[in-house]
Amino acid sequence: MKTITATNFHFPNQKSFYKGKVRDVYNINDEMLVMIVSDRVSAFDIVLPRGIPYKGQMLNQIAAHFMKATADIVPNWIMGVPHPMVSAGKLCEPFKVEMVIRGYLSGHAWREYKSGKREICGVRLPEGMHENDKFHEPFITPTTKADVGHDEDISKSDIIKKGLVSKEHYEQLEHYTRMLFKRGTEMAAKRGLILVDTKYEFGLHDGKIYLIDEIHTPDSSRYFYKEGYEDRQKKKEHQKQLSKEFLREWLIANDFQGLEGQKLPVMTDEVVTAISNRYMVSEGAEPEKAIEQSVLKFLGEHSLVKG
Helix, strand or coil, rough: CCCCCCCCCCCCEEEEECCCCCEEEEEEECCCCEEEEECCCCCCCEEEECCCHHHHHHHHHHHHHHHHHCCCCCCEEEEEEECCCCCCCCCCCCCCCEEEEEEEEEEHHHHHCCCCCCCCEEEECCCCCCCCCCEEEEEEEEECCCCCCCCCCCCHHHHHHHHCCCCCHHHHHHHHHHHHHHHHHHHHCCCCCEEEEEEEEEEEEEEEEEEEEECCCCCCCCEEECCCHHHHHHHHCCCCEEHHHHHHHHHHHCCCCCCCCCCCCCCHHHHHHHHHHCCCCCCCCCCCHHHHHHHHHHHCCCCCCCC
């Protein structure tokens, strides 16, 4: 099955190119970003060696759906989706933090709690909690944004003290984060799911805050199946979930957590297929030429292809 793990386009008026963990981002005339969601997959902030069929287009289309569904809460950067793997929109200056919000003690938060920590990002956690227990109310655990290496937990006070985000802007980001999580929780419930935790990224464009990157995808969010949650929790069983946690668990079981000296386990065809099957399958990734033609058409419609 074909995967797209790297792109090398040269679009008209292209100013720069940035390769993220999963996304390839093209700056068009310092006005627009063309974001191609590749089939790369990352865990523990490490890009794994093999691409996952169907992953890019599914993440891109899920994110576009939720961007549209939350545009009444906060404006977002997307102007169009010219191809299943591509979003294009306003070029924003990203804030230097990611806004993580958690409704349940899962994933990274649980690993920290299990190790004995009772404070995350300046927030005190109660004693006696178990994995996947629901918090009294969702709380925000921001992280720094790392281009290379690991994102790091950081408190609100340290963000403001270090000047990463102004107090006024940070409080607005907190407000948007809570409102987006509330909407995501409501939308998930209608599909029999629980939105456990997620992250949001924001940026500035002409002095205005915009939601950027992705939202409520299986890569940026964790979902539990609502049916049976309470029963599984009482029995202290693993929750049935939709997220990348299964991939992290596979890596941990094979002695890899992205730490120095650890070696990535071999990703066999069976492993790649199993990961792909966790994502919603459509018609399959189209060839690179189709992406290029779709983007060129979109840029032409926005007068960013001259001559």
